[in-house]
Amino acid sequence: MSETTTPAAERVHVTRSRSKPGGTAAEADGAVPFRRARKPPWLKVPAPGGPTYRRLKSMLDGDNLHTVCEEANCPNVGECWERGTATFMILGDVCTRRCGFCNVKTGVPTWNDPLEPLRVANQVKKMGLRHAVVTSVDRDDLPDYGAGAFVGVIRSIRMMAPGCKVEILTPDFRGQEMPLAKVIHERPDVFNHNVETVPRLYPKARRGSQFLRSARVLRLAKEMGGDSVVTKSGLMVGLGESFEEMVETFGLLREHRVQVLTVGQYLRPTENHLPVDRYWHPEEFEALEKAAYELGFESVAAGPLVRSSYHADQNLPESALAS
Numbered sequence: 001m002s003e004t005t006t007p008a009a010e011r012v013h014v015t016r017s018r019s020k021p022g023g024t025a026a027e028a029d030g031a032v033p034f035r036r037a038r039k040p041p042w043l044k045v046p047a048p049g050g051p052t053y054r055r056l057k058s059m060l061d062g063d064n065l066h067t068v069c070e071e072a073n074c075p076n077v078g079e080c081w082e083r084g085t086a087t088f089m090i091l092g093d094v095c096t097r098r099c100g101f102c103n104v105k106t107g108v109p110t111w112n113d114p115l116e117p118l119r120v121a122n123q124v125k126k127m128g129l130r131h132a133v134v135t136s137v138d139r140d141d142l143p144d145y146g147a148g149a150f151v152g153v154i155r156s157i158r159m160m161a162p163g164c165k166v167e168i169l170t171p172d173f174r175g176q177e178m179p180l181a182k183v184i185h186e187r188p189d190v191f192n193h194n195v196e197t198v199p200r201l202y203p204k205a206r207r208g209s210q211f212l213r214s215a216r217v218l219r220l221a222k223e224m225g226g227d228s229v230v231t232k233s234g235l236m237v238g239l240g241e242s243f244e245e246m247v248e249t250f251g252l253l254r255e256h257r258v259q260v261l262t263v264g265q266y267l268r269p270t271e272n273h274l275p276v277d278r279y280w281h282p283e284e285f286e287a288l289e290k291a292a293y294e295l296g297f298e299s300v301a302a303g304p305l306v307r308s309s310y311h312a313d314q315n316l317p318e319s320a321l322a323s
Helices: 051-062 077-082 116-127 147-160 177-185 199-205 211-228 243-255 282-294 318-322
Strands: 087-090 131-136 165-169 190-192 230-237 260-265 299-302
Touching: 051 116, 087 116, 087 147, 116 131, 116 147, 131 147, 147 165, 147 177, 177 211, 190 211, 199 211, 199 243, 211 230, 211 243, 230 243, 230 282, 243 260, 243 282, 260 282, 282 299
Parallel strands: 087 131, 131 165, 165 190, 190 230, 230 260, 260 299
Antiparallel strands: none
16 A cells, blocks of 8 residues: 655744744745855955954943844944944833744833933943934834834934934834824934835834834924935845836835835845845845935945944935035
């Protein structure tokens, strides 16, 4: 009697509980298996550990401050910290959402430190920064979704380091106008909210978020802030998008009055996150940058290792750099 074999069921990506980031990612046709495929040479960076890096890490740890550089496993942490720059992450290190690409922990936040804005501003002053970037986890558990903390940080930096430009990278505040208005009223120099990926991939990559809601937040920020606030957004490639979809998304962002754009390669943090569909070649990033400028963006940074706050002090419109 012959035995019949049952073909293995195709594995699909299934989001895990909120206590764990991302989800169990499938190795679908064309996807890059985790820890098996070598990264292309243009993604190789030296391991962090220089003297400035160690000194800065000690300072940040001493003040009990979080950075997205560490929490999100940014590949540029060594370079940026050696330059004496860092992106501060306020409101704790636990996020209320579970994006399939993000390495930040997901769960029920407990962080509540009313003195955090002053500690961030004090660190900005000690570092002598001329351009500070401040972001946060999503805090859908708070009545104002964390807007008050951004207000406090902007005010504190203006008071303690008045010569420093302030760039904020915020959540979408669930699309609510009042929290956004509170933040824009403080006139940050740059308002950044990343749409992260093309609209088609939102159900897979950004559960709990909506592309048009994020785009509307960017448009409202520009309408509220006028010429005194630069609007900025960023996307990743490597999740399964096409070149045409990327350019179409650029166009949607321009329609929503976004001025500055960043585009970088998605790198899978762990096997529990979405797989890399493919690694885009540097020449493809050059083509994306060219297409973005043709659509009217005032400043574009596109490259395999580009991240939203990478060289943020340089990736600004000429008018902002001159002021």
